[in-house]
Amino acid sequence: MAGNFEVFVDPESMYRFRLLAADGTVMAVSGAFADKPAVAAGIAAVRECAGTGLVTDLSRRPTAPQVPALPVEAPRAAVDTARALRGHVFRVALGPGAPARKPRWIVAAAR
Template structure:
């Protein structure tokens, strides 16, 4: 089963998205948006950015 994005309204009335893996585990979450449409645009932005994104290991600040 493939992953899916879920868009939902949180307890504070903001719209958020979460990305669930095929096994149902949440692997990413989005910020709160004022509208469902804005949350869907956030999903689209993540899809575009992730398509060609590289993985960079970042050293922790001392």
């Protein structure tokens, strides 16, 4: 079933028409017209042009500028903690002139 045109008077006392789909959904609402003959001419123009009208897509959003990707770092080699700490003794830093203490942490040599 085809859609219907409804002519109505808006709150400003101007004539308008709306195009309704077969299920009653409002598909389009016209601009304001001064009198009924002008509304009839507007409906005739829509009937004539609606089937042959071109579609212009204005919905495209502007694309954001492309940010260059950051360079990917090479994977770091895994650190062998036991090997790096072999033979090291950790001491508490007490500052200059402080009495020496026994080391708090001692890493045993790997066997």
